[in-house]
Amino acid sequence: MEGSVEGVWRREAPHVLAALQRRGATLEDCEDAAQEALTAAAIQWPADGPPANPRGWLIRVASRRLIDAQRSAAARPQRELRAEEERATWSQHVSDHDDSLQMLVLCCHPTLSTTSAVALTLRAVAGLTTGQIAAGLLVPETTAAQRISRAKSSLRTAKARFGPVPAAELPARLHAVRTVLHLIFTTGSSLPAGPRVLDTALTQDAIRLTERLHRALPRDPETTGLLALMLLGDARATTRVIEHRLVPLAEQDRTRWDHAQIERAVGLVEEALPRGPVGPFQLQAAIAAVHATAPDFADTDWPQILELYRMLLALGPNPAAELGAAIALSEVDGAEAGLAALEPLADARPRDHRVIAAQAHLLERLRRPGAADAFRRAAALTDSIPEQNYLNAKAAGLS
Known part of the structure; x- marks a missing residue:
């Protein structure tokens, strides 16, 4: 498929399907018709050039295919003729x-x-x-x-x-x-x-x-928090891997983070939190914002992060939040406290490589035996090659 056709389709797919569904057909039938229109576009557009209104073209072709399919189905001869009162429940001119x-x-x-x-x-x-x-x-x-x-x-x-x-x-x-x-x-x-x-x-x-x-x-605080969380994660995405090797947060080059995107995300967090009630996506975004705005790893406000994790856990049990809280505790009260907090999580999730890797890092900080073995066990439990490379390199360095 031509890249330009695929790009148009990814942008217009929900609108084409929505237009077809207003005819009262099932999503399955609408998608079949839309895929036929997409196939026709992939054949015609490279040869004839894209139409001035790609969405209208796709809807028109897909509608014809849908009507043809409906007429040929003996068990469903009248489906394209939905009652007017049912059709009127949604405007024909809704926005994107x-x-x-x-x-x-x-x-x-x-x-x-x-x-x-x-x-x-x-x-x-x-x-x-x-x-x-x-x-x-x-x-x-x-x-x-x-x-x-x-x-x-x-x-x-x-x-x-x-x-x-x-x-x-x-x-x-x-x-x-x-x-x-x-x-x-x-x-x-x-x-x-x-x-x-x-x-x-x-x-x-x-x-x-x-x-x-x-x-x-725009005024739903959890949706705002979710968007902020994604933007903050995406802002540092390019610094997370170097030559197929995972780069931990402490070693990432913060000058390469997208600071304009971080600023926007922090604004969203500050906008969402006062509205309440505070939900898990807002709290996760707030944690990510504290990390993203710290000038370096050493100057991270770990007590604030620990308090946010505790608020997150108060909303309900969550293994990821428990792991994050244990790591934050290790930065606030020391590696021993972090190891103690990880013990029940490790007992409950003995094959979770992230928990074992966290234990390995704390054992390494304490210069305890077993750190290298923990790094190797964590590497063996993940199928991610960059994670394997990082964890095995840590084990080799200790050995």
Whole structure:
């Protein structure tokens, strides 16, 4: 596929699908028609040149394909003729962020598992192909296809349709949307396997979709916090790996961080926190902001970070927050205190390489035997090659 066609598709996919869904068809049928339109674009546009209105062209071609498919289905001969009162529940002229928001909410329907919702969001809203989704989520293409298929089947069974969500359902649905977007970003920023740490296609799609959600809900503090958290993580992304080796926060070149993006993110955090209630994404963003604004690692405000982690844990148990709190405690009260805090987490998660790596770092600080062995055990438990390289190098240095 021509890169220009793919770029247009990733930008226009939610709007094409939304336009088709207003006809009352299922997401599965709409996506089939949209994919046929995309195939036609990939053939015609390189030869004839792109149309002046790519979105209108895609919607027009996909609509014809959808109508043809509906007419040929004997069991569904009247589906394209939905009742006018049902069609009127959503304007024919909604804005960009409304389309994207409604598609996000649909893809995060409560009947779907999180993994299925992630795959469907990447397909229907981000416009990624099944192969791209599989590569980004580090699963076989057949697995990604199965997740998408199961999601569409679940939506069909639930008779889920594009359109307004009942007010009583909206908070839970938006929570699911934020969770899915956060999972897409964290997957892209810390790939669990393979030769890379980052997949910028995933992280940038997550940021783009969260920007749209924030534009639609500018006063929602958790959405604002989520956007700030992503921007802060993305601002230092290029300094996290050097020559396929993971670079810890203490050793990253802070002059290469995107300080304009950090400034914007800090402003979002300061905007969101006073609104309340304070949620987990706001607290995580606040922690990231303290790290990002410290002039160097030694001058980090660790007592503030520890207090923020404790506030985060007060909202509910979270292994990542427990690990972060133990590391912050080691910086405030010393490595011994950090090791003691890590013990229950290590007992509960004996194969979590991040917990073992944290123990190894603290053992190294205390010059205790066993640090090198802990680094090697952590390396053996991760499938990320940059992490393996870093951890094995630490073990070799101690040996």
